[in-house]
Amino acid sequence: MPATMTATGGSAGPPSGDGAVAGTGEVLLGVRNLSIHYPIAIGTVRAVTDLSLDVYRGEVLGVVGESGCGKSTLGLSILNLQKSPGRIVSGEILVNGHDILALGPEDIRAVRGPKIGMIFQNPLTSLDPLMSIKDHFIETMRAHDPKIRKGQIIARAEAMLEDLGIEKRRLSEYPFQLSGGMRQRIMIGLTLILDPELLLADEPTTALDVIVEAGFTELLAKLKRKYNLTVVLVSHNLGLVAEIADRIAVMYAGRIVELATALEIFQDPRHPYTRGLMDCVPNILLDRKELVAMPGSPPDLVNESPCCPFAPRCPKVFARCLAETPRLLADAAPAGAAPAAAASAPAASAAAPRAVACFLHERTN
Ligand SMILES: Nc1ncnc2c1ncn2[C@@H]1O[C@H](COP(=O)(O)OP(=O)(O)OP(=O)(O)O)[C@@H](O)[C@H]1O
Ligand code: SF4
Ligand SMILES: [Mg+2]
Numbered sequence: 001m002p003a004t005m006t007a008t009g010g011s012a013g014p015p016s017g018d019g020a021v022a023g024t025g026e027v028l029l030g031v032r033n034l035s036i037h038y039p040i041a042i043g044t045v046r047a048v049t050d051l052s053l054d055v056y057r058g059e060v061l062g063v064v065g066e067s068g069c070g071k072s073t074l075g076l077s078i079l080n081l082q083k084s085p086g087r088i089v090s091g092e093i094l095v096n097g098h099d100i101l102a103l104g105p106e107d108i109r110a111v112r113g114p115k116i117g118m119i120f121q122n123p124l125t126s127l128d129p130l131m132s133i134k135d136h137f138i139e140t141m142r143a144h145d146p147k148i149r150k151g152q153i154i155a156r157a158e159a160m161l162e163d164l165g166i167e168k169r170r171l172s173e174y175p176f177q178l179s180g181g182m183r184q185r186i187m188i189g190l191t192l193i194l195d196p197e198l199l200l201a202d203e204p205t206t207a208l209d210v211i212v213e214a215g216f217t218e219l220l221a222k223l224k225r226k227y228n229l230t231v232v233l234v235s236h237n238l239g240l241v242a243e244i245a246d247r248i249a250v251m252y253a254g255r256i257v258e259l260a261t262a263l264e265i266f267q268d269p270r271h272p273y274t275r276g277l278m279d280c281v282p283n284i285l286l287d288r289k290e291l292v293a294m295p296g297s298p299p300d301l302v303n304e305s306p307c308c309p310f311a312p313r314c315p316k317v318f319a320r321c322l323a324e325t326p327r328l329l330a331d332a333a334p335a336g337a338a339p340a341a342a343a344s345a346p347a348a349s350a351a352a353p354r355a356v357a358c359f360l361h362e363r364t365n
Contacts, residue, residue, distance in 0.1 A: 027094075028198055028230050029055040029078065029116075034091030036073050036082065036254075043302040047073040047086065049254040052328070055198070060224065060231040062245030062262065064238055064277070066298055070254040071234045075202045078232070079112050095198075113144055117191035118200040126187060127175040133157075133186055134171040140190050160189040163226060165219070181212035185219070192227055199224075202234040217243040238281050242266060250274045253299050253309035256328050260354040270331055270356045272314045308359070320359050328357040 031053040038045040048070045055061050063071050076082060078093055080100050092099045100111055112118075120126060127136060137157040141148055158168040164185040175183055184204065191199065201220070205213040221244055224231055235241050241248060241262070248265045250258040250273065258271040269275045276294040296313035308314070308321040331354040 026057045027054045028057040028096065029053075029232070030092070030094035030097075031074075031078070032092040032094065034074070034077060034093065035089045036070075036077055036086055037089050038083075038086045040085070040302070045301045046304055047254050047301060048077070051091075051254070051256055053249060053256060053259070055230060055232060057197075057230050058228070059246045060233060060244050062241035062248040063232060063234045063251060064236060064241055064248060065251035067236060068298055068301075069251045071236075071251055072202050073254075074251070075118070075200050075232070075234050078200055079116055079118055080108055081112075109144075113140075113191075113194040113196065115196055116198045116200060117194060117196035118202070119187055119191055119204045120202055127183055129175050132172055132174055133178075136186070136190055137171070137193060141193060144194060156193060157189070160193055163223065164189050179212075180208055181215070184208060184212070184216075188219075188223065192223060192229075195227070196229070198230045198232065200232045200234070203236070204233070205235075205237070205240060213240070216240070220244060238277060250277070253304075254301060255309065255357060256355075257310065257357045258355070259328065260331075264354060270354075270361055271310075271358050272316050272360075273310050276313070310358075316360060318359075324359075326357045326359050326362070328355050329362060330354070331356045331361050 031051060034048055034051045035046070036048040038047055051070075051074065053061075063074065065071055073083070073086060076086075077088060078100075080088075080093065080103070082088065088101060091101075093101055095111060095115060100108060103111065131139070134154065134157065137160075138150065138153050141153050141156070154171070157171055161168050161170065166182055166185060166189075170178065170182070175186075178186065188204075205216050208216070217240060220231065220233075223229065231244075233241060233245060245262045248258075248260065248262050249256045250265070250271065252273050258265065258269070258274045260270070265274060266278070269278050276292075279292040280294055294313065299309050299312065306325060307323060308317070308326055311317045311321045314321065
């Protein structure tokens with residue numbers, strides 16, 4: 001089965017940034033050694049395995065990977081939400097240094113919404129068809145501040161609609177009266193109205209047509225600036241991520257296998273899986289005539305073997321890959337790596353070193 005990555009508008013890249021890591025260098029979100037399992041009848045799905053990741057205040061981090069690699073499971077865990085029967089078996093999720101997995105129900109409510117807002121994988125079904133848009137804003141804001149006056153909410157909702165490019169008269173309408181793109185923007189507005197520091201967007205454009213999808217990154221970039229957001233954008237759509245991400249985490253089989261700036265990923269992917277993904281999408285940076293489908297499919301997460309999870313599909317597999325699992329380590333360019341490629345990918349800041357989980361990129365000293 002070929003890889004299922006896609007590109008917006010038919011081509012990926014070039015990334016919009018200059019390749020440097022955006023943000024302040026302050027870690028807003030730290031994921032530490034996170035493992036999440038789904039116990040099912042035939043065994044245990046290891047959806048996320050020993051995953052660690054820092055998200056810096058002010059950056060846009062893209063999380064990409066094929067279907068089933070654990071992107072949504074990771075995203076939900078950041079709010080300590082798990083799809084049944086999932087459970088976090090180990091690890092920490094630190095928001096501003098505080099482990100949210102240790103919070104009680106009241107304290108976690110103060111994080112979900114006001115600190116971290118999430119747009120779910122299928123946002124269009126999240127609106128109540130029997131409630132006007134205005135009532136959605138009232139319900140959302142009163143859930144966090146029961147005493148807030150209606151007039152105050154309406155004023156803020158009207159200003160938010162203006163930022164979203166929607167006429168304020170739409171506030172009195174119902175979801176069925178709005179287009180798919182408008183409903184998606186309303187979902188973003190309902191998230192941002194609580195003024196979160198971090199916005200988590202899980203496949204925010206999957207339910208939209210390509211024309212509406214094309215305007216999404218522009219809107220997100222504008223909102224990010226206006227609301228001082230840090231963004232984690234989860235997507236299987238490399239083209240979409242390339243348009244806005246400062247850094248990209250590539251996931252495979254519940255692990256991060258490469259973490260680098262968007263420009264590094266697009267100009268010089270190091271992990272063989274990342275290279276395979278890049279070969280699957282049109283890339284206007286490279287003068288490439290043919291797309292190459294990646295052979296095989298992701299591994300069974302129930303019956304994992306102690307080898308590199310990518311080994312069965314890897315064109316560079318060697319003996320050690322079949323006996324051990326590589327860890328995500330600061331990248332060491334493999335012997336013989338083209339100096340031109342290394343030079344054209346700006347170095348990531350010291351706070352966010354490039355990392356790869358592949359024996360070909362392990363330091364030997
Ligand atoms: N509720 C569940 N019960 C059992 N297994 C699950 C459940 N939800 C997800 N999984 C499994 O966990 C793994 C990771 O799934 P997840 O939905 O996190 O992947 P994803 O990368 O978001 O995929 P997609 O791109 O299709 O949204 C997959 O093997 C999936 O089958
Ligand atoms: S560790 Fe081996 S199998 Fe895994 S990606 Fe690297 S070369 Fe390929
Ligand atoms: Mg998902």
